[in-house]
Amino acid sequence: MKFLNDLAPSFDLTYNDVFMVPARSDVTSRFDVDLATADGTGTTLPLVVANMTAISGKRMAETIARRGGIAIIPQDIPLDIVAATVDRVKAAHTVYDTPVTVDPTTTVGEALSLIPKRAHGAVVVVDDGVVLGIVTERDGAEVDRFAQVRDVMTTDVLTFEAGADPRECFNQMSARHVDVAPVLDGGRLAGVLTRKSALRSTIYDPAVDADGRLVIGAAVGINGDVAGKAAELLAMGIDVIVVDTAHGHQDKMLEALPLVTVARNTYAAESGRRVPIAAGNVVSAAGVRDLVAEGADIIKVGVGPGAMCTTRMMTGVGRPQFSAVLECAAAARELGAHVWADGGVRYPRDVALALAAGAASVMIGSWFAGTLESPGDLKVGPDGRPYKESFGMASARAVSNRTRDAAGFERARMALFEEGISSSRMFLDPDRPGVEDLVDAIIAGVRSSATYAGARSIAEFHDRAVVGLQSSAGYDEGRPLNTSW
Numbered sequence: 001m002k003f004l005n006d007l008a009p010s011f012d013l014t015y016n017d018v019f020m021v022p023a024r025s026d027v028t029s030r031f032d033v034d035l036a037t038a039d040g041t042g043t044t045l046p047l048v049v050a051n052m053t054a055i056s057g058k059r060m061a062e063t064i065a066r067r068g069g070i071a072i073i074p075q076d077i078p079l080d081i082v083a084a085t086v087d088r089v090k091a092a093h094t095v096y097d098t099p100v101t102v103d104p105t106t107t108v109g110e111a112l113s114l115i116p117k118r119a120h121g122a123v124v125v126v127d128d129g130v131v132l133g134i135v136t137e138r139d140g141a142e143v144d145r146f147a148q149v150r151d152v153m154t155t156d157v158l159t160f161e162a163g164a165d166p167r168e169c170f171n172q173m174s175a176r177h178v179d180v181a182p183v184l185d186g187g188r189l190a191g192v193l194t195r196k197s198a199l200r201s202t203i204y205d206p207a208v209d210a211d212g213r214l215v216i217g218a219a220v221g222i223n224g225d226v227a228g229k230a231a232e233l234l235a236m237g238i239d240v241i242v243v244d245t246a247h248g249h250q251d252k253m254l255e256a257l258p259l260v261t262v263a264r265n266t267y268a269a270e271s272g273r274r275v276p277i278a279a280g281n282v283v284s285a286a287g288v289r290d291l292v293a294e295g296a297d298i299i300k301v302g303v304g305p306g307a308m309c310t311t312r313m314m315t316g317v318g319r320p321q322f323s324a325v326l327e328c329a330a331a332a333r334e335l336g337a338h339v340w341a342d343g344g345v346r347y348p349r350d351v352a353l354a355l356a357a358g359a360a361s362v363m364i365g366s367w368f369a370g371t372l373e374s375p376g377d378l379k380v381g382p383d384g385r386p387y388k389e390s391f392g393m394a395s396a397r398a399v400s401n402r403t404r405d406a407a408g409f410e411r412a413r414m415a416l417f418e419e420g421i422s423s424s425r426m427f428l429d430p431d432r433p434g435v436e437d438l439v440d441a442i443i444a445g446v447r448s449s450a451t452y453a454g455a456r457s458i459a460e461f462h463d464r465a466v467v468g469l470q471s472s473a474g475y476d477e478g479r480p481l482n483t484s485w
Helices: 058-067 079-091 108-117 166-175 195-200 226-236 251-271 285-293 311-315 321-334 348-356 396-402 408-415 435-453 458-464 472-477
Strands: 018-020 047-049 070-073 123-127 130-135 180-185 188-194 217-220 240-244 277-282 298-301 338-342 361-364 386-390 424-427 466-469
Touching (some): 018 348, 047 058, 058 079, 058 435, 070 079, 123 188, 130 180, 166 188, 166 195, 240 251, 251 277, 251 285, 277 285, 285 298, 285 321, 298 321, 321 338, 348 361, 348 435
Parallel strands (some): 047 070, 047 361, 298 338
Antiparallel strands (some): 018 466, 180 188
């Protein structure tokens, strides 16, 4: 990347401070742009779901990996739950969504409560693996909640055999005005397909491991039995291990990271499988160099840009994210490492600019919190708008979860030093309620940005991007107007 007219700034920049200049391009289609990453995680899209308990769970991990990204399970989750999540994701189909199933005697009320668990908007009624019908919200409208689904389910169900051509599936669903269809394998339910997922299966390549299973990562902190927990996570089959703390450039991190590196190397010698290590967060070249020296392959960059983070307002510590990524990516590249830009993205343009600055992937948190796949319960505000609750990982709520096994006095003392928002309403976009809808918008923007630069890959995009500086008025000029002036 270079600055327009070689006008390097004398101050640090956020994503809003910069714009990209179009260049002569022979890339005629967004579909000519390959967004596979080079960081060793197996991702085919440069998207990482942040390791936040309000955002990253089994449904999110499965869905994002099916489209090419990866989710990181937070460090606060008990290991038995992490193991069950990894098993669930690894067992998931790489093309078809995992169905929500009920038996014929399930009540309508319970079935309707399960529908928001998946973006495809239906539950499948099964008996010993055999599909009997489908129930949608429309089927349950104005029906007694204690009625059984066998009395309201749609029994004239369009089904497909596993491996069917997605284009033909799309055409059949469109002709019959069907939104969702079960997929069968040997007569038994294997998954579900929607018209959108049929389309997406021809656009995105799933992120898979060497055995063809969906990828998933997990985080470990820098306190306690770091080596033991890292070894357990590796044995579960995770595909990237993230050593995570808010201040990554500290001695405690530099002591914990070698322990994880040893555990990783031992596992690699036994299994023949080398799992990349990510560590952070830092915002300087010095931080990058120190973490790479202790074994990190990927550096998480970002202090304070996240929507749930109050670090900068509480402490004055942090750095504008575009400049942080630019400096850290340059330092990592010299050492053969990579960076993830963690936080601060609000629009597809921000993701594109992070990649232009040199990031291998972009880590997204709050943006994905307001989706059907995030772990929280779907709630409805006074105005009827559905939302999920999100919170920062240094907030009182997160600290309380993290210190649940500590003595009462110690828990109370640690609670005094919270940073971050404990409860925030992240409203679902009615046009993009699922994380795949957001991925569509993000990737459409990023691929289009690459065509403007004349780039067919992330590496070419970073090499060819020309970035200029703009005033706040320049940024406002580029924003669309919802109403006339």
